[in-house]
Amino acid sequence: MNxxxxxxxxxxxxxxxxxxxxxxxxxxxGIGTLTFFLxxxxxxxxxxxxxxxxxxxxxxxxxxxxxxxxLLGRRVELDDGVARRLxxxxxxxxxxxxxxxxxxxRGWGGKSLLGRDFAFEVSGFLDGIDPRLVAGELPGGEFSDxxxxxxxxxxxxxxxxxxxxxxxxxxxxAKAHGWPLIRDWMTSSFHGVTFTVELGRSYLGxxxxxxxxAQRRFRLVGISDKAMTLGMTVPLGYVxxxxxxxxxDREARxxxxxxxxxxxxxxxxxxxxxxxxxxxxxxxxxxERVGLFVTLGTLLxxxxxxxxxxxxxxxxxxxxxxxxxxxxxEIGVLRAVGASRGDVRAIVLGEAxxxxxxxxxxxxxxxxxxxxxxxxxxxxxxxxxPFKPATYFHFPxxxxxxxxxxxxxxxxxxxFVPARRAAxxxxxxxxxx
Amino acid sequence: MSSPCAISAALPAPIIELQxxxxxxxxxxxxxxxxxxxxxGEFVAINGRSGSGKTTLLNVAGGLCRPDRGDARVAGFDLxxxxxxxxxxxxxQRVAFVFQCFNLLEPLTCLENVRLPSFFxxxxxxxxxxxxxxxxxxxxxxxGSLAGTKAGALSGGQRQRxxxxxxxxTRPSIVFADEPTGNLDADTGEEVIALxxxxxxxxxxxxxxxxxxxxxxRAASRTIRxxxxxxxx
Numbered sequence: 001m002n003x004x005x006x007x008x009x010x011x012x013x014x015x016x017x018x019x020x021x022x023x024x025x026x027x028x029x030g031i032g033t034l035t036f037f038l039x040x041x042x043x044x045x046x047x048x049x050x051x052x053x054x055x056x057x058x059x060x061x062x063x064x065x066x067x068x069x070x071l072l073g074r075r076v077e078l079d080d081g082v083a084r085r086l087x088x089x090x091x092x093x094x095x096x097x098x099x100x101x102x103x104x105x106r107g108w109g110g111k112s113l114l115g116r117d118f119a120f121e122v123s124g125f126l127d128g129i130d131p132r133l134v135a136g137e138l139p140g141g142e143f144s145d146x147x148x149x150x151x152x153x154x155x156x157x158x159x160x161x162x163x164x165x166x167x168x169x170x171x172x173x174a175k176a177h178g179w180p181l182i183r184d185w186m187t188s189s190f191h192g193v194t195f196t197v198e199l200g201r202s203y204l205g206x207x208x209x210x211x212x213x214a215q216r217r218f219r220l221v222g223i224s225d226k227a228m229t230l231g232m233t234v235p236l237g238y239v240x241x242x243x244x245x246x247x248x249d250r251e252a253r254x255x256x257x258x259x260x261x262x263x264x265x266x267x268x269x270x271x272x273x274x275x276x277x278x279x280x281x282x283x284x285x286x287x288e289r290v291g292l293f294v295t296l297g298t299l300l301x302x303x304x305x306x307x308x309x310x311x312x313x314x315x316x317x318x319x320x321x322x323x324x325x326x327x328x329x330e331i332g333v334l335r336a337v338g339a340s341r342g343d344v345r346a347i348v349l350g351e352a353x354x355x356x357x358x359x360x361x362x363x364x365x366x367x368x369x370x371x372x373x374x375x376x377x378x379x380x381x382x383x384x385x386p387f388k389p390a391t392y393f394h395f396p397x398x399x400x401x402x403x404x405x406x407x408x409x410x411x412x413x414x415x416f417v418p419a420r421r422a423a424x425x426x427x428x429x430x431x432x433x
Numbered sequence: 434m435s436s437p438c439a440i441s442a443a444l445p446a447p448i449i450e451l452q453x454x455x456x457x458x459x460x461x462x463x464x465x466x467x468x469x470x471x472x473x474g475e476f477v478a479i480n481g482r483s484g485s486g487k488t489t490l491l492n493v494a495g496g497l498c499r500p501d502r503g504d505a506r507v508a509g510f511d512l513x514x515x516x517x518x519x520x521x522x523x524x525x526q527r528v529a530f531v532f533q534c535f536n537l538l539e540p541l542t543c544l545e546n547v548r549l550p551s552f553f554x555x556x557x558x559x560x561x562x563x564x565x566x567x568x569x570x571x572x573x574x575x576x577g578s579l580a581g582t583k584a585g586a587l588s589g590g591q592r593q594r595x596x597x598x599x600x601x602x603t604r605p606s607i608v609f610a611d612e613p614t615g616n617l618d619a620d621t622g623e624e625v626i627a628l629x630x631x632x633x634x635x636x637x638x639x640x641x642x643x644x645x646x647x648x649x650x651r652a653a654s655r656t657i658r659x660x661x662x663x664x665x666x
Contacts, residue, residue: 329536336530338522427524431497
């Protein structure tokens with residue numbers, strides 16, 4: 001469309017501002033609703049699958065032990081060989097072998113933070129990972145296997161915890177007991193807290209028979225998403241040595257799981273197939289179920305919104321049919337001075353395009369305002385809970401562009417029949433009014 | 434189909450040649466085998482009673498509608514054979530219209546109304562040139578000072594002058610006017626007729642005017658009378 005035709009379109013838009021505004025209003029509501037729900041879905045997906053149940057992180061475990069497998073010698077062990085094979089795949093970004101403490105242990109401490117010592121069970125709630133995996137996250141090499149270096153062997157065992165645990169503490173435990181919240185990890189008194197762990201003895205009455213119990217000082221040095229979700233994590237070397245001493249050689253060799261980060265979420269399916277071909281399994285993942293739930297929820301609301309958009313397209317069609325009927329003579333004049341059918345169609349569709357563009361931008365503004373209002377209300381009204389986000393919405397650029405494009409397409413579709421009707425009028429017939 | 438280039442140097446005579454034109458609206462025949470020849474430079478008045486087919490004849494000759502049957506060769510073009518885009522270009526470059534009810538776009542200024550055909554010109558004319566020519570056309574009809582005025586703010590006589598300026602803007606071969614004085618008072622109508630006569634004489638245009646008015650017929654070089662869709666002697 002040339003500049004002169006654009007001038008005519010602009011003039012027509014100005015003249016029929018009220019009708020166009022009404023047509024735009026329908027699109028604003030339809031696109032606003034759709035964008036709102038899609039942004040909510042994207043926000044939920046980002047929170048649930050990005051932080052709580054990451055889609056690109058898979059946990060590989062050995063199949064459950066069975067007598068038959070043991071007798072037939074088909075039991076697959078998660079050892080260094082398997083870890084190397086998985087790490088060698090091109091779709092794998094990193095592997096994080098984990099080894100669980102395989103014998104009884106118990107702990108106590110926390111007086112410096114809570115005002116009194118509290119006791120806790122350690123067995124089942126402690127694992128070990130390679131310190132290199134958190135090298136970039138924790139300052140000054142605090143998370144290191146000091147026991148491996150005999151000169152530092154007396155230093156407390158460094159411990160990291162996950163943000164999940166921190167959220168759980170802040171959202172539930174701290175509130176229930178009136179304990180201080182941990183907001184800023186590094187300046188918090190939580191950082192550097194020490195406690196004692198007695199290896200080889202449990203509050204549940206079990207005692208390892210392989211070696212005499214021994215006490216070690218532990219020190220909290222950081223938080224990381226690579227730490228055990230509900231428990232604590234220490235450098236792998238400690239767990240390996242302790243398992244060898246209190247549990248046995250096999251427990252010191254075999255990993256409890258290997259967390260694998262694939263390069264792309266789309267690689268997950270093929271990677272899981274590979275894992276199964278090795279006789280291994282993927283630990284039960286909530287991510288798929290959560291992802292499906294989020295997708296279905298988003299789809300449901302998107303369908304309702306699409307229905308609204310279809311109604312708004314019908315509104316556009318009605319408005320433009322009226323406008324074309326009203327401008328019948330004027331269309332005749334344009335045809336008389338040389339406008340082709342294509343020119344007339346371009347003028348009507350040009351107006352519809354602007355109506356759609358304005359409706360799309362208005363819809364985005366409406367969705368954004370509604371999202372901010374919901375976030376504001378949620379921040380005020382909802383109690384703190386683990387992973388409570390600052391916003392429940394995510395507006396990626398593709399959503400913004402797609403919404404505006406859909407609004408334009410919807411307006412063009414609505415104006416298609418009126419534009420065709422206007423273009424098909426014979427000039428003489430149109431001039432007759 | 435004749436190409437516009439083939440007729441650019443010298444227009445063929447007759448400039449309008451209609452042969453056996455038939456046109457109906459629904460079951461109502463309006464033109465019944467009408468034939469007409471108009472030579473280049475003629476000022477032809479067409480009169481007749483209401484419903485006799487005058488406007489339809491003008492519309493067929495001007496390419497505003499297609500005949501049901503018959504040949505219409507105008508300014509070297511076989512109108513029945515032209516596809517929509519070419520017929521639109523024909524209306525844009527070869528002919529122009531002046532209507533009884535002016536048919537200006539009221540929200541646009543006089544200048545914009547006059548240069549409206551350039552909005553649809555195939556070759557994008559230089560904007561400044563187009564404005565200059567539109568301004569000159571307005572000056573020619575005595576409205577140079579009202580170039581920036583919205584058409585909706587003009588009197589009937591002024592509107593018709595703007596419509597004439599628009600018709601002259603593209604330097605057409607033929608101007609078709611349908612009751613150009615029908616909505617004007619007697620004095621203003623006289624002025625418009627005088628303006629038409631002067632322009633036809635100066636530019637050598639062919640002018641075909643549908644009219645009820647005797648004074649317009651008197652100014653014409655030839656008068657054709659229509660009855661029941663046929664030309665009567």
